[in-house]
Amino acid sequence: MIASTVRSSIFLNFLIAIKVYNFAKVIQFTPIFMPDFSQNNHYILGIESSCDDTAAAVVHNGWVLSNLVASQKIHQQYGGVVPELASRAHQQNIVPVVHQALQQANIGKKDLSAIAFTQGPGLMGSLLVGSSFAKSLAWGLGIPLIEVNHMQAHILAHFIKNQSKNPQFPFLALTISGGHTQIVLVRDYFSMEILGQTLDDAAGEAFDKTAKILGLPYPGGPLIDQYAQQGDPYRFKFTQPKAGGLNFSFSGLKTAVLYFIQQKESEQPGFIQENLHDICASVQHTIVSYLMNKLQKAVQQTGINQIAIGGGVSANSGIRKALQQAESEWEWITFVPPLEYCTDNAAMIAITGYLKYQQGEFSDLTTVSKARLEF
Ligand code: KG4
Numbered sequence: 001m002i003a004s005t006v007r008s009s010i011f012l013n014f015l016i017a018i019k020v021y022n023f024a025k026v027i028q029f030t031p032i033f034m035p036d037f038s039q040n041n042h043y044i045l046g047i048e049s050s051c052d053d054t055a056a057a058v059v060h061n062g063w064v065l066s067n068l069v070a071s072q073k074i075h076q077q078y079g080g081v082v083p084e085l086a087s088r089a090h091q092q093n094i095v096p097v098v099h100q101a102l103q104q105a106n107i108g109k110k111d112l113s114a115i116a117f118t119q120g121p122g123l124m125g126s127l128l129v130g131s132s133f134a135k136s137l138a139w140g141l142g143i144p145l146i147e148v149n150h151m152q153a154h155i156l157a158h159f160i161k162n163q164s165k166n167p168q169f170p171f172l173a174l175t176i177s178g179g180h181t182q183i184v185l186v187r188d189y190f191s192m193e194i195l196g197q198t199l200d201d202a203a204g205e206a207f208d209k210t211a212k213i214l215g216l217p218y219p220g221g222p223l224i225d226q227y228a229q230q231g232d233p234y235r236f237k238f239t240q241p242k243a244g245g246l247n248f249s250f251s252g253l254k255t256a257v258l259y260f261i262q263q264k265e266s267e268q269p270g271f272i273q274e275n276l277h278d279i280c281a282s283v284q285h286t287i288v289s290y291l292m293n294k295l296q297k298a299v300q301q302t303g304i305n306q307i308a309i310g311g312g313v314s315a316n317s318g319i320r321k322a323l324q325q326a327e328s329e330w331e332w333i334t335f336v337p338p339l340e341y342c343t344d345n346a347a348m349i350a351i352t353g354y355l356k357y358q359q360g361e362f363s364d365l366t367t368v369s370k371a372r373l374e375f
């Protein structure tokens with residue numbers, strides 16, 4: 001009787017121990033993965049969900065096999081991204097987008113070597129959808145999880161092998177998007193220093209807010225670019241914003257455009273319609289020459305003349321033309337990725353994941369999403 005009680009109590013403790021072990025495994029889960037580099041056959045799934053694009057991509061040894069983006073149209077009617085609607089749309093999109101990314105890459109889940117996801121910066125609700133999905137899938141498949149800084153990824157997109165040329169270290173990166181404007185000194189893949197950044201609005205916001213003032217739908221940047229191509233950039237003059245050193249400021253420009261338009265429309269109703277192309281060309285010219293002036297300063301300061309751009313605004317035809325001119329006039333070597341690697345995309349997350357994978361830099365399940373995240 002005593003023996004059987006002892007036996008059952010040992011058995012009970014054993015069961016409890018297994019339960020505790022499993023529970024601990026669930027909450028701690030610090031996997032020690034040893035990638036098999038002798039195979040050099042690594043498939044990384046990248047997941048991006050920092051704002052209003054749900055994106056998934058597969059990178060194989062640094063080459064992009066698939067790069068899918070589901071852009072959320074719902075925000076257009078609100079004139080800007082509504083965070084709660086963005087996270088709900090991510091929830092709807094993430095499974096089909098990942099599924100298609102795997103299908104297009106012609107691989108199955110079991111072929112994946114690791115899963116990289118955007119840890120931040122971005123909208124908290126949006127980030128959480130991507131990170132929860134990435135964590136669950138990595139855990140389910142028993143493969144490494146890799147957290148990626150979205151801003152670093154915009155820069156590291158330059159190392160996607162599908163491009164004709166890649167920058168050499170050290171180089172300067174200009175990251176211009178809807179949320180950020182930064183000049184970064186890139187010494188190595190993960191050794192980056194921010195030399196200057198916006199003190200208020202981002203370059204993309206300057207485009208989008210101008211578009212809103214002109215009554216154009218969100219996001220207005222591409223439309224301003226489109227109209228600007230048929231307009232006179234010198235017709236209207238806007239003073240370049242002021243910010244010290246290599247920092248930027250764009251909020252004053254928005255106010256200047258607003259007052260200018262209000263005054264002109266009151267003097268001459270229909271002013272916007274009649275002068276849309278010239279207004280867009282003039283505002284775009286102001287923003288582009290401001291960005292180029294700061295870049296010129298950064299080149300003088302560092303003695304580095306390799307410039308790589310990234311972020312949604314680098315799709316702008318004005319900045320692309322200005323950089324081309326700088327190549328011939330100032331002997332800069334410039335790197336402008338294809339559009340699909342400029343705007344928010346998961347290929348840049350997957351390539352960053354691949355670079356971290358090679359260094360064995362993995363995250364555990366306790367890692368958290370971060371709305372603000374420095375390098
Ligand atoms: O990098 P991105 O896709 O998302 C963020 O992380 O913000 O950048 C989006 C921004 C928006 O402000 C959009 O208006 C702007 O990039 N953008 C452009 C152009 N294409 C996208 N701005 C000016 N000209 C364009 N062609």
Ligand code: ZN
Nearest residue numbers: 177311312344
């Ligand atoms: Zn971005």
